[in-house]
Amino acid sequence: MTTKIFTEEKTAFFIPPKNWVILNPKIYTNYIRVIFAKNEKAICRPTMILSTQETALSLDDYTFEAKKEHEIDPNITYKILGPLDLINGKAILSEVTKTVNAIDYKILQLILIKDCIAYVLTAASKKEDVIDNYKIFTDCFKTFELIDDLFSKVTIKSKKNLLVNKYKSLIASSKKLDEKQNTKNLVSFEKYIDKNYQNEGKYFTMLVVEKALKEIKDLKK
Structure with missing residues (x-):
């Protein structure tokens, strides 16, 4: 192939x-x-x-x-x-x-x-x-x-909105931070999802963090 x-x-x-x-x-x-x-x-x-x-x-x-x-x-x-x-x-x-x-x-x-x-x-x-x-x-x-929408996997609307807002805040703040601080924030964000979105599973956490990392890198280009 x-x-x-x-x-x-x-x-x-x-x-x-x-x-x-x-x-x-x-x-x-x-x-x-x-x-x-x-x-x-x-x-x-x-x-x-x-x-x-x-x-x-x-x-x-x-x-x-x-x-x-x-x-x-x-x-x-x-x-x-x-x-x-x-x-x-x-x-x-x-x-x-x-x-x-x-x-x-x-x-x-x-x-x-x-x-x-x-x-x-x-x-x-x-x-x-x-x-x-x-x-x-x-x-x-x-x-x-x-x-198309990864956050749609969170079925409780209030929890979904909370996660989306935290995600947007993470991305917005990344513009003025260096790589070291962004990495630290991503690790904290990952721990937050692991703790508060256990029903969605580890794979969901991984995908959200990957999405955030890609978006942060794209902003730095």
């Missing part, structure tokens, strides 16, 4: 498995938006990865190309399971079986294409654990959506 790095305008949002943790963004490639992992000490713990790519292919063609690329490796089989209806349209669900260092893995992969962007949500676990994780993975996939 011919691809290039692309930052989408819409926000890709989903509800990850309960109590899973976000892995350090420093390990991400340019295509990866977030990686979640089960909060346990096992070496081969289950993971869920969201990545995006710009593409001119249709959903069917993109999935076919993904299958073809995966199966270059003789230790990988890629089975297209069929469509899954999401809020933003039809996605395709596939199952990947692979062996790495004598360990067998089962992977579920969801692909949605919208406005020439492929959104790929990949959930992996050891084959022996797939029965325990299959429903967890598919339930997460069904929550996937593309949203």
Whole structure:
């Protein structure tokens, strides 16, 4: 597939498995938006990865190309399971079986294409654990959506308005502050969201902080 790095305008949002943790963004490639992992000490713990790519292919063609690329490796089989209806349209669900260092893995992969962007949500676990994780993975996939207003995920109006006002204040004050002070304010803002918006989850916090950081950087250009 011919691809290039692309930052989408819409926000890709989903509800990850309960109590899973976000892995350090420093390990991400340019295509990866977030990686979640089960909060346990096992070496081969289950993971869920969201990545995006710009593409001119249709959903069917993109999935076919993904299958073809995966199966270059003789230790990988890629089975297209069929469509899954999401809020933003039809996605395709596939199952990947692979062996790495004598360990067998089962992977579920969801692909949605919208406005020439492929959104790929990949959930992996050891084959022996797939029965325990299959429903967890598919339930997460069904929550996937593309949203224009990130703050719309806060369903209590008063809490939403409070967060929006704090966000706007953070951005406005950033214009006259140096990088060190802005970083300090972002950390404080992140802690505030973590404490007061726990129902929205860690991923929501991460997305709001990323949005703020991008806006602050754009103002400094």
